[in-house]
Amino acid sequence: MKRVFSGIKPTGDLHLGNYLGALKNWIPLQEEYECIYSIVDLHAMTMQYEPKELKENVFKIACNYLACGLNPDKSILMIQSQCPKHAELTWILNCLTPVSWLERVPTFKEKSLQMADNINMGLMDYPVLMTADIILYKAEFVPVGEDQLPHLELAREILRRFNARFGEVFPEIKDIIRKGSRVKGLDGSAKMGKSLDNCIYLHETPEEIWKKLSRAVTDPARIKRTDPGDPDKCNVYSFHQLFSDEQTQVEIADGCRSASIGCIDCKKILAKNMADELEPIRTKYNEFIQKPDFVYDVLTEGNKKANIIASNTMMEVYENIGINYRS
Numbered sequence: 001m002k003r004v005f006s007g008i009k010p011t012g013d014l015h016l017g018n019y020l021g022a023l024k025n026w027i028p029l030q031e032e033y034e035c036i037y038s039i040v041d042l043h044a045m046t047m048q049y050e051p052k053e054l055k056e057n058v059f060k061i062a063c064n065y066l067a068c069g070l071n072p073d074k075s076i077l078m079i080q081s082q083c084p085k086h087a088e089l090t091w092i093l094n095c096l097t098p099v100s101w102l103e104r105v106p107t108f109k110e111k112s113l114q115m116a117d118n119i120n121m122g123l124m125d126y127p128v129l130m131t132a133d134i135i136l137y138k139a140e141f142v143p144v145g146e147d148q149l150p151h152l153e154l155a156r157e158i159l160r161r162f163n164a165r166f167g168e169v170f171p172e173i174k175d176i177i178r179k180g181s182r183v184k185g186l187d188g189s190a191k192m193g194k195s196l197d198n199c200i201y202l203h204e205t206p207e208e209i210w211k212k213l214s215r216a217v218t219d220p221a222r223i224k225r226t227d228p229g230d231p232d233k234c235n236v237y238s239f240h241q242l243f244s245d246e247q248t249q250v251e252i253a254d255g256c257r258s259a260s261i262g263c264i265d266c267k268k269i270l271a272k273n274m275a276d277e278l279e280p281i282r283t284k285y286n287e288f289i290q291k292p293d294f295v296y297d298v299l300t301e302g303n304k305k306a307n308i309i310a311s312n313t314m315m316e317v318y319e320n321i322g323i324n325y326r327s
Contacts, residue, residue, distance in 0.1 A: 001034040077302040
């Protein structure tokens with residue numbers, strides 16, 4: 001089976017953007033590929049954080065992984081920092097990566113504006129660490145959102161430079177983009193995110209989901225209840241396409257265009273469908289939160305498996321770059 005790698009930063013509770021853009025798409029991949037799913041805590045250190053909070057977030061994300069259906073019998077669930085080879089390979093790749101390549105990355109420019117008081121080296125080096133994360137396991141496929149494609153193309157450039165300089169060690173990386181990989185927030189403009197307060201968290205109750213959805217932005221042309229709308233311009237309808245069945249989608253779209261259904265009714269239907277899908281995840285999440293020993297055992301076993309693969313890769317890397325000194 002060919003290998004897949006992906007991960008999520010432990011910067012807080014997971015929301016619908018994480019679920020629709022990553023976790024929901026990861027689950028079926030377990031049947032087709034050998035999957036390694038990481039909690040990438042080293043990436044989280046590029047922004048200011050509290051050590052205790054980071055540790056708690058790693059545990060919570062592990063619980064979310066399991067609650068969403070990631071199966072430790074089918075996939076490797078691991079913590080990035082618990083495999084030191086990630087950092088080792090990053091240094092080697094740093095010595096091959098021109099600074100100009102990193103300066104042109106759109107995300108670095110955006111983060112530099114957002115974090116003007118903390119433009120650290122790790123922030124610029126983020127794509128190199130991301131490259132090391134993937135190729136350390138010789139992963140051939142990476143499920144990503146459209147916003148991550150520039151990073152993935154840079155990763156390809158870096159591994160090609162390594163292969164050209166030291167020999168063919170790493171396979172070419174291919175992206176997997178699936179439905180829901182790019183999710184807007186409830187404001188209808190920006191990408192869903194914690195810092196913008198425009199998201200719904202996976203553990204929220206039906207009441208909390210409705211409270212947030214009730215104020216979500218819809219088609220701006222529908223000022224009055226009797227105004228017809230365009231579902232293609234309505235962010236709430238885009239969520240129907242992810243949480244409602246085809247018949248409901250057709251009824252909502254027709255009702256929007258004819259003004260036979262109002263935005264509140266449209267949101268109520270969505271809230272129910274959304275809560276129904278998330279309820280099993282919320283229930284399992286709360287169960288795993290009460291079983292820290294089990295969760296950490298899963299991660300410990302995953303870390304062991306990941307380290308074996310990573311060590312084998314690095315033995316090959318050391319041999320090719322000329323620093324394998326064992327007789």
